[in-house]
Amino acid sequence: MSVRVRFAPSPTGLLHVGALRTALYDHLFSQHHGGQNILRIEDTDRTRYNPESEEEFVSTLAWVGIEFDEGPHVGGPYAPYRQSERQAAGLYQPWIDQLLESGHAYRAFDTPEELDEMRTFQQVNKMPTGYFGGDWRDALPEKVAQAEAEGKRSVIRLKVPRGQTITIEDAIRGRLEWDSDVVDDPVLIKADGMPTYHFAAIVDDHMMGITHVFRGEEWIPSAPKHAALIAAFGWEQPVWVHCSVITGADGKKLSKRHGATRVLDYAAMGILPEPLKNFVALIGWAPGGDREVMSRADMVEAFDIKGLQASPGRFDKEKLTWMNGVAIRAMSPPELLDAVVSLTESAHAQAYWSEADEELGKLAPEKTWEALLALAERARTDRDYALAAIVLEQERVTTLADFGLACEFFMVDEVEINVKAKDKWFTKDYVPEMFDYFIHELESGFNVSTNSDCEELVRNYAIQRGWVDNAAPAVHPTRVALTGKTAGPALFDLMAVLGRERMLARLQRARGMLR
Ligand code: GLU
Secondary structure: OOOEEEEOOOOOOOOEHHHHHHHHHHHHHHHHOOOEEEEOEOOOOOOOOOOOHHHHHHHHHHHHOOOOOEEOOOEOOOOOOEHHHHHHOOOOHHHHHHHHHOOOEEEEOOOHHHHHHHHHHHHHOOOOOOOOOOOOOOOOHHHHHHHHHOOOOOEEEEOOOOOOEEEEEEOOOEEEEEEHHHOOOOEEEOOOOOEOHHHHHHHHHHHOOOOEEEEEHHHHHHHHHHHHHHHHHOOOOOEEEEEOOEEEOOOOEOOHHHOOOEHHHHHHHOOOHHHHHHHHHOOOEOOOOOOOOOOHHHHHHHOOHHHEOOOOEEEOHHHHHHHHHHHHHHOOHHHHHHHHHHHHOOHHHHHHOOOOEOOOOEOOHHHHHHHHHHHHHHHHHOHHHHHHHHHHHOOOOOOOOHHHHHHHHHHOOOOOOOHHHHHHHOOOOOHHHHHHHHHHHHHOOOOOOOHHHHHHHHHHHHHHHOOOOOOHHHHHHHHHHHHOOOOOOOHHHHHHHHHHHHHHHHHHHHHHHOO
16 A cells, blocks of 8 residues: 555644754655655634735745645645545535444534533533533433524534543554544534534545544544544554654743744745755654765655654754754855845745844844845856855855855955954064055055965065064954954955955955054
């Protein structure tokens, strides 16, 4: 039997990291087995429906490189793939009729007030809460008929058998068991006629031939209801794969403090899809050996449910940025520059960098955005210069967005000189004379086309001062004059990129700041 898995989000909001991991496991598992991956939109809860959500899911997953073999946007043999459309097409009706006829489901006419009262009673008496039958599970047909004739609103519930053990086999955790007496009777069809998640998901999994269900472990408490429903139909259970929760690196509940939770925000930061996939897949999956950096093909090849862990997976942002840095260093400078340019063309990135967010450590986002725009503009007007700047920063940055501020000093007409750096280095007594020397040499045509030419220029001065083995006193103030900062790419490299005219302008300006 060929493997068929489904990713079945409820379109209520944004695509978060946890859901991305589930979608990724569906993808890796189906690819590993040459099976099919299906996207199903579970939109039967109309009160929580968010019309932008489905598009966010589809486009973000496509950005990450997760495509579906069947789904609302690609079609397929089991269309429609949105549960609201399946309901409208009457696809659930025969199944609910079958359960009512076989006595596995019943109508319940409780009012919301009656349900509240029941819950309070259960709580006060420390009883399990939920609907265990009330007045309707075993109601006489005449009583049901009368309530119907009176036009009372009803829901349809599953008659969970009593006095039994309900069992599922979880591929990660092994056998899980429940006493059926503590499993309440879930609503299958709501008063508005819409199926609940429990009913629609199980029926669809059956109709769509789903063999393995990957979902978050928060669904384990629902599993006995699903098992009871499957048993009521006489179907076989799929293989359940309840994936562990994801916590922050500190073991606490994942929140913005640990990193953005919306997947699209990683695109805005300039995290690349490959390392993001790699990183997310490894949260709770041990592929064996001490493998860390893996391509999509490596992951497809290695993916095995046996490597999935039951204990919480940790979201370690440092690891993500490290992996992204590795990927950035593996790209060619033209590829990187094009990626930076397309980042500046993304409406989401623009929105992301227009809002400060202290929790995320995004303090002056507009500065990053302006610097990125300046770099992208230079890519259009002087591509070689922009590329040369990218080459020097490629080793140092971890995200595409980092290139903005890292390359800023190359792009601006006048660098902003860091006050501390200035106080430390521009106050040395030899500095005015040293800058005069460089200015004179540059004006007299000293060759500065390569980094070794630039090194020669600086060393000549150092040697003249008797700093034979240590050019540092010459290097630091020069770096501050040329870049405004004390850290950055190797001085002679950046000098060669800046070139004579820019160096002259910057040194003259710095010289003007000295007495
Ligand atoms: N629609 C459910 C959700 O969004 C999916 C649960 C499942 O995969 O069965 O969480």
